[in-house]
Amino acid sequence: MSDNMRNNVRDNMGHMNNQLTQEMRDLARELLASGEVKGLFGWTKGSRWYLTPPVFITKPEEADRLCYDEFAVNNLTGLLLDFRDSQDKIAVFVKGCDSRGIVRLVQDNQLKRENIVVIGVPCPGMGDKGAVTDHRQAQELPLLAKCLECRYPNPVLADRTIGAVTVTTEPSAAPSGATAEAAKGRGVGSKEADRFAQVEAIEKMSPDERYAFWQAQNKKCIRCYACRNICPACNCRECIFDSDKKNWVNKAATPTDNAFFGITRAMHVAGRCVECGECERVCPMDIPIMAMNRKLIGDLNELFGPYDAGVKADEKPPLGAFKLDDPEEFM
């Protein structure tokens, strides 16, 4: 790409983001002013050009705080858990990957579908802020790995939409709406076929190498639980890692206790993980958490038939169901 073209792409992106941000603010203002919703989760511009963190607003005049750009990466759906005991109606913006989190929470009986106004947004693919080299100056960033591997660029459900995005439960559908071209140009979904590459690489190792690989990862984990906290599938009211009395696991962050945490976390979301990739993105220690999740997803598909969690609310997650003639290696 020539510098000129790159500048054009950037300008177009900037223009588009402004437009989407405007649409977002207008809709938020309308929903809050009419009283249709009590509050709304969206994104706002952060303290750096590459930060667009979540924001919760309750008044129409706060709508101008909303912002949308290629750093609005946070999946907001897990935040809705704050309202699981409330009857208030809350609105939330969702990109394609995020939207599956809504299905997850509804299916897990954590939220009532009628209490949420889901607003679908088109996604240009999110920039990898890890690649920032100059903190003062905006620059072209590569996409996050999870966006390159994206299979659901469009929301799977929505009550309202902005940016003319198409709502569809079809995987691998081409990105739609105002950002469709940008998403395609930036490579959203282009590495979809590679999403099991790391799993396969680990499977090729010897058992001792695999153990050493995970031990090295577990040594790094500081058990901050960020991976759990962001996850829409990690929605237990009391997490076993928070219950002191039952002594499930030592509080010390030793590699063994961290292994217990990592394996347990993965099993708890097995069949329910919506592949939003947020756990791995938020991990401050760069632990390849998605390799665990994907291992389980791959095996579930192979053992019990293809299944994408968080797409169709009336399809039971594979570990919550069975067939009389399920495969059996035990005997």
Added chain:
Amino acid sequence: MSAVDEKKVNAAGQPDPNWEPNIVGFACNWCTYAGADLAGLSRMQYPPNVKLIRVPCSGRANPQFVLRAFQKGADGVLVAGCHPGDCHYATGNYFTRRRFLLFQRLLEFSGIDPRRFQARWISGAEAPKFRDVVTQMAEEVKALGPNRKLREEL
């Protein structure tokens, strides 16, 4: 090396031929536990390596039980329950089957030999099967040697 480990190697650092594996078995109250009881009543001989923990249903055994057993010193873990179709609670073991099939693969992915974690269907009448399963597993795990992986290092 702790006192426990020293028992597993002799002075030359070679594996101790007298070492016996420590196997934890989660046994369903209605089938496998009864089967084990029958094996005892029938005076069947089997290795004493398996320490059974009675659970109401094999579906009650969850992956944390297995991980915790390894952490606390198990060299092998067995989950055993009623044959599919015979669950006291009608369908519990169908969930067990899916869960542990998946979990065994995840353990393997984490570097744990799948022979160290096994699941079996053993009915209340299958005392000989209980004997055979336990004997076979004890032999297999003995051949694998002591398990250090996932062990708590306190």
